Amino acid sequence: MTLFGMSIETLYLTLLIVSGSLTILYLFFGDALEGLGEAAGFLSPVLILAFISFFSAGGYILEKVTAIHSFIIIAIAAIAAVLLDILLNVFVLVPMKSAEQSLSYTEKSLEGRVGKAIISIPEQGFGEVVIESYSGMISKPAASFEDTPISEGTEVLVIEVRNGVLYVTPYQPSFK
Incomplete structure (x- = not known):
């Protein structure tokens, strides 16, 4: 079958090369186009490029391997591309978007956290407190909030x- 003056296999292959090239360019320059994905809603550039790649690859392979009529191959390739696009979105893109959690912290976010004094805190001096977080251990200088000495190994509340x-006080949990 010919379409636009060229064979359908050549058209599929051209689409595959163009969409693959655009996917690589989007990989490098995707941050500059991030607003485009936000404006389009659920149709992100990644999903559109993936659909074109899946469709053209499926159509090319089916044209080369089978003797099925080209209109049926277009329908099969389109359905397969939609299904693969849905799977890509549900199992890869959505979890990646929700897993994009920052590993950094602000000093304000440390208030109310419980840590452990690793260097004792004298009455009017400084010690050190370590707080566990998602990104590892946060070690910060600490002073007593009430100007009372706090011994090493004591759980403290920031x-x-x-x-x-960090200005801390010894921590006594209400429930144990």
Whole structure:
């Protein structure tokens, strides 16, 4: 079958090369086009390029391997591309979007957290507190909020953070 003056296999192959090239370009310059994906709703450029790639690859392979009529091959390739696109979206893109959680923290986010004194905190001096987080352990200088000494190994509650120093008090959990 010919379409636009060229064989359908050549058209499928051309579509595959163009969509593959655009996918590679989107990989490098996708951050600049991120707003395009947000404006289009659920039709992101990744899904559109993936659909064209799946459709053209499926159509090319079916044209080369089978003797099925070209209109049936177009329908089969389109249905397969839609199904593969849905699977790509549900099992890859959506989990990646929700897993995009920052590993950084702000000093304000440390307030109210429970940590452990790893260097004792004297009455009017500084010690060190370690707090467990998603990205690992956060170690910060600490001072007593109530100007009372806190011994090493004591669980502490961060009351406030000023100038990079945690002001803590010994932690007594209400429920154990």
